[in-house]
């Protein structure tokens with residue numbers, strides 16, 4: 824709603840502003856969830872990915888009659904952002920629930936999505952926000968959710 828850029832950056836923002844940014848990011852994840860295409864599982868997921876420049880990319884899960892072709896909300900957000908030229912990310916908010924369920928539980932990202940995060944994000948800094956609502960959420964660092972990750976560094980890439 825406001826014009827202030829979301830960053831979650833400690834240098835520029837006060838802790839209070841960072842909490843506001845998290846709420847805003849969660850709100851965008853709920854908006855993204857409305858785009859979920861999940862006729863097979865009925866499990867609808869939304870994600871909002873915050874890039875280093877303050878831009879936010881929403882993503883939803885996109886299922887397929889050939890189940891292996893399903894794409895998670897998190898990867899939809901990442902692939903949209905990378906296509907737009909972004910490769911630096913601060914955080915992602917994730918929400919998900921079964922279509923007809925009353926309330927939300929935390930929806931942790933699957934292993935493939937964690938691996939995609941590891942390709943682009945600093946494991947010590949990238950924040951994964953699992954939310955039940957704008958008020959009720961848990962925060963994790965990528966390193967906690969994907970320890971000992973395999974990345975380009977393990978292949979001798981100098982990145």
Ligand code: THU
Pocket residue numbers: 861864866867868883884885886893894895896897917919930931932933936
């Ligand atoms: N899904 C996501 O989009 N993200 C997650 O974090 C967990 C799983 C999707 C994939 C599939 O469309 C449905 O949820 C059930 O697995």
